[in-house]
Amino acid sequence: MSDLSESSARFPPFGVDVTDLSCRRGGRMIFEGVGFRLGNGEAVALTGRNGAGKSSLIAMLCGRLRPEAGTIRLEGLGETPLTEAAHLVGHRDGLKSALTATENLRFAQDLLGGATATPEQALEAVGLPHVGVLPVGYLSAGQRRRVALARLLVAARPIWLLDEPAAALDVNAQAMLIGLMQEHLAAGGAILAATHGPLGIDAARELRIGP
């Protein structure tokens, strides 16, 4: 696996401030009064039982779901909105099955801007140096997840929002993911990750939502 630390961005000081956030879906209150702050070098492990609202909270941070109440503010990055400061690796990987892994990553790079690693470097970093030419539809679940994670590396964004990022990953790939998260934190990035297991980042704070 290649070391991307030399190409990692150094992110300027920033903070995401979430205050008194409530979520209602399908007419039902999912959570209320959630608040936290996330800044440079910080990781939050978002936990809670199935249906507690973890994916919904991430969707709110991405601007895909409107909060019932509360505020989400990004400070320190000038006019950049949170939607452009954050990378999302969600439940659905968002990859196009007919395109190769390399093409998917090039597409993501063009879309997201802020190019850092090349698609080839990113695939090597996630332990997939040989699958770049295959349509993503041919890849295993764990390989697809690795390609989705490689998207984090082809465009520099300070905030990573990860929804169960270790899903489908084998033990080696879980260690790779922890390494990528550590490099991102060391570069001054921040991570909020919904997880049902340990995140593998010692300094991560836990934010538990729901009952």
Ligand SMILES: Nc1ncnc2c1ncn2[C@@H]1O[C@H](COP(=O)(O)OP(=O)(O)OP(=O)(O)O)[C@@H](O)[C@H]1O
């Ligand atoms: N589009 C929707 N319309 C109505 N209710 C929804 C919708 N999407 C999700 N919900 C409900 O919102 C609640 C929270 O769902 P969410 O996916 O955020 O939970 P989660 O904590 O991520 O769960 P899991 O651990 O199972 O992934 C659930 O009760 C779910 O059924």
